[in-house]
Amino acid sequence: MTQPVPPRTSAHKPYLDAIRATLQAAFCIENFESQVVERHNKPEVEVKSSKQLLLNPVVISRNQNERILIEGSVNSVRISIAVKQADDLEKILCKRLMRFMMQRADDFHILRRKPIPDYDISFLITNFHAETMYKHRLVDFIIYFLEEIDKEISEMKLAVSSRARMCAEEFLKKFN
């Protein structure tokens, strides 16, 4: 028999494990028709029509700047992510990237068009999504998203700085 392969260890692992466990519990959603309006089926976490249908919101944070808010209810889950933004350049890049994705929220299916105040991006997952998509895959996707977003922003920052340096070099060559 071959040796077992050690999993990827990263500094984020306890943070991501906590998020994974919470999401697995929060994704236990089912169909629920509206009690308030006839013939309507609304995501209760958005409408908040009665308190007994909502679960306690949970915030998991690594530090002040990196947080994730998970609000559950009987038929929907809302996940809001605050991305780490260390300086002004990262703030601009993050805002642009999130806006790019949120403008295409219809095709994204689970993305919410506007983030919850205080957070950068929000997902809204309803029982209809759970009926067509695997639950464990949705959890994996959210975790993957969290890991990748930091990488993408730092890559873009690197690209911006190197391009700025090249432009400055070319410009200053004229004065040599």
Place this chain on the structure above:
Amino acid sequence: MTEVHSFGNLPVIAHAWNKDRTQIAVSLGKNDVRIYHKQAGKWKLMHTLTEHLSRVLAIDWAPKTNRIVSASADYNAYVWTYENDTWKPQMVELQRTSRAVCCAKWSPQENKFAIGSSDKNVAICYYETEQRFWAAEMIKKKPKSTVTCLAWHPNNQLLAVGSCDYRVRIYTAAIKAVGDQPQPSKWGNIANTGELLHEFQSESGWTHDVAFSPSGENLAWVSHNSIIFAVSSKDPSRVTMEITKYLPFRCILFVSESTFIVGGHEFSPLIYNYDDRRGAIEFVEKLDQQGASTGRQAIGEEGEFYTPYQASRLFDQPSMQTQSPEPVTTHQSMITQIVPYQTENTNLSKISSADLFGQVVIWNLSGKKIKT
């Protein structure tokens, strides 16, 4: 061994078998009830009952009288009778129901049925023979929230109701118009219709399903906080709780007097034993033995190293490294309903469970440790 039947990729919201288990009525998340007939080992669509205007939420098939009751989100319920090779609908007169009807169940003698709805109403419906329509009698002391589940006591006169206000209630459901003689029962004296006999609290979890044992002595229910509750009529004030470490269950069914099966978000039905003398609920086993080794749904069982099987999964999707192993269970999504399939000497020998990905699985219970 288990049989797996697949109805496409649509969620099976509700399913019900006919008397000899050759036909199955399913609600696939659309506005109709589909009846499939088993011919030569394959399921063929025989009838489509389209009368509802919204999603059909509950179906129940009365085996002896061969009638189907279907309840839907358009606040209507229909009773279908089979005449001349077609199913004819008859609307149930639910005057004051203005929200979706979430559950419907025939009583054990099939002369009446109960429905629960999102506007907190529970109604017991019977056939008014002089005026030839289905009349409904509402229960006056209503639950405070959506009624999610119903269960009839085997004596045809008591009804257990679970709702989203975290409570389970037992009501009397004897209807004089159908000729029910109120009988004394261990849960309390039955005088009129709609009396609240008992109310049990679930400690802040929505009640997902409730079930009576075959003799009616024990009552058990499951709620969203992953707790199974059970109470015996010998001592209704003592409710036994079992806090499970699994994800919440959505359905419960008694197999014998003290053994029941639960299923839900854990993707596999589990067998539990209820001992009312000692006041304990014990876990017996998981019905789906494949999920034991690699499919891990229960929280808090992360191992340190992955086996080569799981490592190969990590490599076969280089763009997205999935760190949770695929659930290796027969059901790949939430179990919506568990229904009895075959009975043998007052114990259930086979049950069928339906899930959200169009699968109906029939489990064989012979050989499992079931206490009578």
